[in-house]
Amino acid sequence: MMTYKKIMLLGLACVTHTLMAAERPNVVIIYGDDVGYGDVGVYGSKLIPTPNIDRLAAEGLRFTDGHSSAATCSPSRYSMLTGEHAFRKGVSILGPTAGMIVPTDVLTLPKMFRQAGYATGVIGKWHLGLGDGVTPIDWNGAVKPGPLEIGFDSSFLVPITNDRVPSVYLKNHRVQNLDPADPLYVSGKIKDIRAYTGSTQYPDAKTNPEAITNMKASNHQHTHTIINGIPRLRYMCGGKSALFRDEDMADDFLEQTVEFIETHKDRPFFLFFAAVDVHVPRAPHERFVGKTALGPRGDAMVQFDWTTGAIIELLEKHGLTENTIVIFSSDNGPVYDDGYLDGTVVKQSDEEVDQGHDASGVWRAGKYQIYEGGTRVPLIIKWPGRIEPGVSDALVNQVDFMASFADLLDIELPDGEARDSRNILKTFLGKDSAGLPYMIEEAQHTTLALRSGDWKFVRPSEHPRGRIKERELYNVRLDPSEQNNLVAAYPEKADAMAEQLEMLIESNGLRTKK
Structure with missing residues (x-):
């Protein structure tokens, strides 16, 4: 049996021999957060315009039976990056202090691409844990292990989720724009935070509700530190110069995407772009507010469509379209009120049926639930000249990206690695309609x-x-x-x-x- 190190060396030599640079396509995964099957025009949405995603579908292969591996975010991301079902490791939605759940010694999707000579990057929401899970994270120092320890060359992240503190960006190992004179601390107890008198103190939603100026919480969890007028989950102090503004997140992620692609445009690259849209708190940029009749959730989906179009235009600008595989999908199905009273209309009566929009389409339920709406999500793959545009009803799953890309890169997966990932490359490329049995x-x-x-x-x-x-x-x-x-x-x-x-x-x- 070959060891992982031997496979790495053999795989690199094999790929170099069998795939010339022009034959190694760039791969960009555009990953939505809580985007449902029915949130996209070509999947049935009538009230949310998604012209850029629709164009991607027209030029690529649209799957009608494509699935995330789980109906919640952390498990789906874990499975996609490792090729292993999350339930085998007891992975559920991670809490704010969770250590990184992807072991640093296993083969991952970014490790596999890097092994094949690719530059690898992740931009956006992480929510796979940081640190060792034992020692409290020092947000004022090097935050690791993290994405760089599992195969990504660079990262720009919302460390956990946008409804949890700290409300800052983590670039590679460090909080971006952090002022050492205003150290950042995070805790589950407000008394711990109040003890750091040398750091900026923020209002607490329970004692200072008047500071909630953006949107109110609908549950007891999102009632802690208020950042940008929005009550978050858990407490933080300090890091004022590093705070993100929710309304600017899509632009900030796109700026980092431009930097990544322009830096690596002359060599193969793998980019995992993990948007926060349409996860709560939904605070789309002002230029997208009112673009739908569905409130912040619909407007955030329009913003995500714009982001998708901007990434595609960036590839076109640099002449990368023909040699880039673009995958569009979501981590799980949709949810409406998920902790905030943000004005999103949900099904409440016969007279008010979400204003005619069902984010799950014809499928039952959504996020958190075992029915089809929980995991059946938009899945579109485009590779000009290699994938014939069309529609596929084949059963496919994101957990199978690992084995399928291993085939594309001519890499043999070692025994025990990516153990739930099956090679359905032909199906993903539209060459086989069978899909998974x-x-x-x-x-x-x-x-x-x-x-x-x-x-x-x-x-x-x-x-x-x-x-x-x-x-x-x-x-x-x-x-x-x-x-x-x-x-x-x-x-x-x-x-x-x-x-x-x-x-x-x-x-x-x-x-x-x-």
């Missing part, structure tokens, strides 16, 4: 389902945010809203799929299963 869907890490063709089996779960009381079986082609539980009508089918799901859960990975 089956796959696991995940909501919370104890809430799992099996898709096999048009059939879907959901096993019972006690998770408080996604409790499933009894076994459920659906034909998602005939019943996309998953309303007709067919367990009683097809007990043998339910039993067989239940047995297969348990076998896959207990297995050593889907890549070795037939």
Whole structure:
């Protein structure tokens, strides 16, 4: 058995021999946050204009059965970057003090691209943890391990999520624009923060509600430190010169994208662009406010469409279009009120049905939930001259990027690495309509389902945010809203799929299963 180091050396030599520079396409993943299947024009949206994403779909391959690996963000990102289902490691939505959950000694998507001679970068939301998880993060020093330790050459991040503190950018290992005279501290307890008298103190939403000038919280979690008039989760002090302005985030990320692409345009590069749109708090730039009748969520989606178009124009400007694979997708399905009263209209009555917009499209539910709307997301892949534009109904999953790109780069995955990632490169390139024969869907890490063709089996779960009381079986082609539980009508089918799901859960990975 070859060791990982041997594979690295052999893989690099192999790639250099088999792929000339012109044949090594750049790869850009444009990743939305909580963007649902029905939030994009070509997937059925009528009230949110998305001309740039629609153009990408017209010029590329649009998947109608494309999935994130989980219905929540941290697990999806973990699975995409490692090729391993997050439930195997108990990964759920990470808290503010979580250490980095991607081990530094495993093969990752950026490591694989770097092994093939690519420059690698990540820009945007991280939410995969930072530091070792034992020692509290020193925000005034080098923050690591992080993206650079798992294969990215450069990073520009919102360290956790935009609704959590610290409300600053982390560039590579350090907080950007941090003034040493105003040290930054983060804690779950306000008394700890108040003890740092030499650092800038910010209002607390519980004792200073008058400082909430942007949007109010709808739950008890987002009631701590107020930054930019928005109450956040947990407490911070200091770092005033480093604070981001929510309304400028899309522009700030694009500025960093310009820098990355212009720096590396003369060599192959892999860029993971992870937008914060349309995650809460939704505070699109002023020039996008009012662009839809759906409030901040719809306007933030218009902003994300603009960002997508700007990245595509940047590639065109530098003559990179023909040799760049662009992938557009989302980390999970949509959610409306997710902690803030931001004016987004949700389904409340027959008279007010989200003003005619359903972010999940025809699919049931959304973020956090095991039904199709939780993981069935927009997925578009464009590679001019190599991918014929069109629509594919093949079943595909983001966890399979690892094995599929390994094939493209002529890299052999070592045993034990990317253990749930299967090679469906031909399907991603539109050369094979078969797709996956089956796959696991995940909501919370104890809430799992099996898709096999048009059939879907959901096993019972006690998770408080996604409790499933009894076994459920659906034909998602005939019943996309998953309303007709067919367990009683097809007990043998339910039993067989239940047995297969348990076998896959207990297995050593889907890549070795037939």
